[in-house]
Amino acid sequence: MRPRPHAPVKMKRPETPEKLFTQVIEASQAEILQLWEEGDRFFPKEGTRCEEEIQHEKTIGRSYYQCNPHFWQCYWQNGVEVNPSIKVDLFGQTFHVVAQPVFEPIKAFSNDPRFYELFKKTGAGINLQYGYMVELSVKEIPGVSQPMLLADTCRDTYLPERIYGYGKDGFIWDNFGRNIFIDKFYVTNRQVNEWRILKGEASKVEADRKKWPLPALLSLKEQINYCAFYGKRLLEAKLFDAASMSPSDFKDTKPERIIRPDTPWQRDHRRSFLGMARINPDYQLTPLDCQLAQVKGCQEKYFSTDSATWMGFHYSLGFYPESLRNVIEPNKNLKMSSHLLSPDSAWHELGKLADWNGQQNEKQPVAFRCYEEVVK
Amino acid sequence: MIMLLTLLVTFLTHATQPLHWGNLLELSNKHEFYQNNEVIIKPRESWQNLFTFSYIDRDLKHLKDCVFYYVPGESSGILKMKTIGAQGKCDDHLLAPGDKEWKNIKTLQFNVQQNVVSIEVGFNDFKSERWEARFQKSFVRPEPVLNLSSAEYKAPKIVMLAPRSSVVVGSEETKLKKDFQCHQINDDCEELSSSVCDQCAEGWYEMPNGCMQGPKFCGRDMCGTKGNPACRRGMVWQRKDERFDCRTDSSFAYCAKGLTIQCEGLKAYCR
Known part of the structure; x- marks a missing residue:
């Protein structure tokens, strides 16, 4: 039956x-x-x-x-x-x-x-x-x-718990016991417009719709205020490195040796197009190069997901100079690598930071992003 | 058109259950003695608090509906709903008039299941109604993994709201002020109360004390700068098993170049 x-x-x-x-x-x-x-x-x-x-x-x-x-x-x-x-x-x-x-x-x-x-x-x-x-x-x-x-579920992404390195050598730290979420992209004019409206400063809204997706260019003080308004903090240099430097072994969260790769995609920059450009002055940028790191000579493109690092962070090299809080070395608060520098520039390396006075200027616009720590 | 008319007629004859009961947040204070599917018959002629349903309205006020029942005896039963702020006490409104009252009740019983409370009401004129208070899926924080956003970690992706309410809520629902201790951890690393740091006005900062979770306060994070708490560096990278005592090993924290860690008890500051 x-x-x-x-x-x-x-x-x-x-x-x-x-x-x-x-x-x-x-x-x-x-x-x-x-x-x-x-x-x-x-x-x-x-x-x-x-x-x-x-x-x-x-x-x-x-x-x-x-x-x-x-x-x-x-x-x-x-x-x-x-x-x-x-x-x-x-x-x-x-x-x-x-x-x-x-x-x-x-x-x-x-x-x-x-x-x-x-x-x-x-x-x-x-x-x-x-x-x-x-x-x-x-x-x-x-x-x-x-x-x-x-909810805005598209903004940030989780930084896994592990031991990380900051900079080219020396400082190591860990985020065990901490829930850290980092913005995937720069804060845009669209987001800053919303902040201004919520603060009652609608008159300061950027009117040019074409600029809404572009990075917001605020002074350091305003960057900090923007992030704090949403319970967030300005991105730190050590978090930038953690999000950009791919671990050698994803499974080993407490490795004996912390590697500090020069780029998110190649441990040694000499094997990347940036290294090749330093050796070869006639190096021709390819579309793929520009997707990984938008440097001088590339067509501008934003919100493409091709520059994603191991944890979903974007724009680690190239694109805009980026403001970073740096307690370890306070005078290294700017990621210099950007679309303003030619591919052979020595600044196009992870862990290389410069000093920024906190004021925007037309020749060197500075983008920023936030991170949020959620109590466990 | 016929469909619309049918719906409208149905709507008019059954306009009883509050619409926002379709998307409640939480059930609390279920009456401790009454059982599922048992007609409530005693104590006769007394007011009883059956449940409390909490929800958020369109003005983002955290509210709760206190659901009371007057158990019938010589006189008929009454079901009463009073909406108050989430911090209020339903007991204070037991004898006060409700915002909504349904009278002439002969019998009432309920059934509490996961995410649904059904209430069956029989009236003196032999009509009956079956109401359903539905709850949004209770939110369970997911394990944080790659590609998870902070919004998904903290709350559901969609939060259903109730229509606007006229209830005035007290000042306790404002944001926490600067330097309020929002997460209490003692020097023995014991959590004395759960974190309320998500209610801080402009974020929070930690005072590293060598524990996996240090005490936290509302305010901007200025860690590592002169006169402020040191920044947390972590307790795992050193690969040591013992606890960190700031006075003997302050490697769990760090200060800006040029400053040194000074311990106040087990807490690390930068001077």
Whole structure:
């Protein structure tokens, strides 16, 4: 006798619209998250139709649109497709979940009502320093809507517990017992705009949309204030090295010998294109070289994920000069390697730092990023 | 259109359960004596606190609904809900009028399961309702691994909120001020209270004392500079088994070039 096949367990359609609404919203969560966290996958080839939110340039990688509130705004105001909705098939019916433009306009961006509101933690209850409030409804169930907070899960990445080295030699340290998360990219003008709005300084918002994805160029004091506002700290030199210098053995977290590679991809810089450029004055940069380290002669490109180090950190060499807090050697607070220096420059090596006076100047713009330590 | 009308009619006839009960955060104070699926019959004619449901509203206020029941006797039962701030006490509102009250109740029983509390209410006119208070999946901090973000480590990716409430919450929900000790660790490395450092206004700093977790205070991290706590260097890289005593081995901390570590008890400062 063959066993009788199990009948699939059918969920009963809730009796009240409130319960039905709750279940439809619950069922749509995975797709809401996908739209939020993977905006790059929804970005149309032909570009968006929302000039006030996004002015896309070819020099900007699609990962910029991950956890990006301007993309969320653009998507729901028909800038990606007409009458957008998240479709949910439940109880034999197709429901259409849509975001609601119920938030006050942010005049610095546009006069349109917003599909999101910036959120900054002010008290207990939520263990998130900041995020984005949105409100969703279901077309087929009128009269009810669901406000919710979306977290910025795309910003930083975890630095594993192990023994690390700082600089070219000498100092070693460890982060056992500490949860450290480091920004993957430079802090952008878009992020600084949000900080200014939350602080009530909307007049200082960068108006040029093309500059929003670019690194924010703040004074050292403002960099520190920006990070502190979100409960974070300006990136430290020893963390920069830890995130950039690939360990020789990932499994051995307490190695006897700490290696300090010259680049994130080659232990010895002489075997990288940067070393070759030092020997050969006629060295021709390839597109791959420029993806790893954007140096002088490369076309500018941001938010490409090709420069990722072993732990998901970007822009270790090349790109912008970067501000770093350095307690060990306070006068070495600047990563000099950048797109301003030709590939044969001796500064294009990990562990080589310079002194910065904390003020921006046009000839040498300085980017920054934050890190956060979360108590175990 | 027919579908919409059907839904609307259903909505009007069953508009009872608060909508935000579909996405609550936490159940607490479940009545200690009442059992699942048992009709509540005593103590007759007394108010009982059945549960407390906590949630966050659209203004990000941390609130809780105190759910009380007047057990029927000579007079009918009443289910009462009072919304207060998360720091308030439900007991203080036991006899006060509720924000919402459902009267003429003949029988009431509940069933507490994982993430759902169902309440069955029978009215004097023989109508009955079955309500469901649903909880968002309780958040369990994941093990930190490569590619995990701080947001994922600290909280769910989506937090559902309740509609705006008119409840005024006390001043206890403001951020913690500078130099408030947000994580208490004693010199024996014992944690005296859990960290509340996530509530600091501008981050926190640690006072390294040779323990895997040192005491922490709200404020900006100025470690390693003159007159401030030393920076933490770690307790593993030295490959020693014994505990670190600042006065004999301060290698767990470091100061900026030109400064030296000075110990105040077991705590390391830079001078």
